Each structure stands twice: as C-alpha cells, then as structure tokens.
Amino acid sequence: MNERNPQVSPEVTAEIAREFLEYNPETGMMIWRVRPRKWFTTDAEHRTWNSKYAGRQAGTLKTDTGYRGVRIFGRRYPEHRLAWLMQTGAWPETELDHINHRRDDNRWKNLRPVTSSENRQNLGRRCNGRLLPLGIDRLPGSKKLRARITVDGVKMELGRFDTEEEAVRAREVAEIAAGYHPNHGRDVVEGEEPPIRIVVQLDD
Template identity: 45%
Template sequence: MSNQLRGQRPTVETLKELLDYEPETGILTWKERPCRYFKTNGAWKRWNSRYAEKPAGSKNSSGYIQLCLPGCRPLAHVVIWVIQTGKWPEHQVDHVNHKRDDNRWLNLRATTPAENMKNLGRQANRKSGVAGVYYDKSLKKWRVWISEEGRNRYIGSFDTEEEAIRKRKAFEAALGYHPNHGTDTANGEEPLYNGRTEIWFD
C-alpha cells in the first residue's frame, strides 16, 4: 500500500486528539477519548477506563505496530509521521534500523518504494549474506550484481568473497543506498542513523 493505511484516512487533528507520542521511546499512548466517539455514556466510560493513558496498538503478523482507530486500522509508524510532520507521507515510512516495532522518531524516514529497497536487512538465504553477491561454482568466483534504476547491473566477478563484498558496498554508496542496507541490525548489529533530518510540527 502506498500510504500503509487500511480504511479511511483520519485528519491530523483527529490523530492528535486521540494519541500522544513520545519521540525518544517511540511509544504511542491513547488519550482520554471524547464522548462524541461513542453511542452511550457507558461505552465512553468503559473505553477510557480500559485504554486511556495506556500504550496504543499491537504487533501484527508482519511485525509492525497496528492501531485500531474509528474507521481505519493504520500502522503506528505512519500515524507517528503524520503527528510529527503534520502531513501524510506520499509513499512509505521506513524503519532505518530494520526493526519494524521500533518507532522512535530518529528511526523513521519517509521514502519512495525504490528508496526503501535500498535499505533492506541482511539476507540469510545468501551464502555471502549480502544481497547481489553470489558464488558461481562453475567459474569458482564470486559474482556481483546491483539494482540501478529498476534494472540489475552486473559489476563483475572476483576471486574472494571479501573483494566481492567490498566492491558491492562501494557501488551501494555511489548509488545512494542507505548505510544500513544489508546489515543485520534487527538482530543486534549496530545501526547507523546518519543523514537523519529531524522534522517537527507544532
């Protein structure tokens, strides 16, 4: 989904009325909800007694925190972007360190789908663990490819895995790949947050 939202898009004002956000921890908290959102006073009191001032959302099957709002079920990191910037992202919101439930503000950035593909985690299904680096048994060499403007580009073949990975990383840097691309930050490898621009909305 281009805006990572299920259902009707709420306004910025509605989101700020319903939720509090702590940028340093990434936690969204339910505010006390006005009675106009409920059909009866009893339902209003029960909801606030159970949820007000408590963490909002739960982890879905894909590992993202998902919210249940009136008329929609948006992903928490997208809602956070709206609360912080005052506008819905044009495309996607990326988790810089690949941890889908880490919604701290320094870990979120707006991206296009193509940019998002330049910040993928380590690929366990590759012998080298690095995207675009393959061992060719017939040649007994390591071959290197990279995606550039939607097309696979062949870089070359190398005698050692280390040399192939070094060449791949050099091309990633030249083509604007994120420094965390191909790293295992979701399992403890230290992420990089360089280049992050803080955007605030009052």
C-alpha cells in the same frame, strides 16, 4: 471507538489522531488518551472504553510483517505512518523507511521519507541458507561468486570473484557510487550511527 456512531467520520486526520493518541517521539510509543464522550453513543460505552484503554499503550505488533499498527474506526493504520501524521500534520506522501531496519522502532529519528527505490537501498542483512551478503550470490555449479546491484530499477552485474571479500568490496564501491544508505545490508539494532564502512578499491 464506537463504529456504530453515524457521526464518526472514517477519515483519520492529524487532529483526530492527536486527540486519540499521545506519541512520544523519543521512544516511539503511542498511548491512548482519555476519549471524549462525543465519540460514543452511550455513557456506558464511554466509561467502558476509557476504563479499558485510556493510559495504556496503543497498537499491536503483526509478527508476520514486524510492523506495529493501531486500529481506529475499524481500520488498522501502520503506527509509523500515524507518527508521521501526528508530527507533521499530513499523511506521508511517500514510503517511510525505518533507518535501523527495525520495523517496530517508531522513534521519530528512525523514520525518513523515501521513494520505493531509496527504501530498497536500505535493507537489512539477507538471511538465507548461505548467509551471503545482499547482492552476492554463488553461481550454480561454480565456486565463483557474483556481485550485482540494482540502480534506478536496472540490475547490473559487477563481476565474478573467487572470494566473498572481493565480491563485497565490489558491491560496496557500487553502493557508494549509487547513493545507497550506509545501513544497507547491515544489522543496525538501536538506530545509532552505522559502522564505518572501509572500502578498498579493487585492482584493475
């Protein structure tokens, strides 16, 4: 694209995105289309751009965030939001959740519109030194584990337990009651159905 062209609008619409890119909803990949002459100031720029980019995969991966992005008119757009624009004709009005927790997997079936709260209800496994599941931590100076959950922005303590199994059960019961996504806190790689969650009710 040629940022020096004063005729180029900085606003990316669905029509422009579809003219510039080909999105495969089955693979999530975006490919640069052949760019028409009208987007360039000279014939040489037109030939050079198409020779270098047309037919090749668009976008790059930001290793610090895990998201892919595509640069149009000098601005980097998140690839998953561009996919939504191209599929629906409008920019998403909410956040988009990668259902299987892979931020670079932009297959259409792996994207869903969510509120910020709903997005936080489908997080991957927490990686920390203790390797404890999401919502479970060890009380300082104690062998007991504490289970907590956040619902509608309110943090709630679910109890203190002697074993990780008991704490996880309490957390899972609370997740189901609060409507958390079944993938929350789990490693899901390819976007298939999440593993069956078996919940055993804790004794009173």
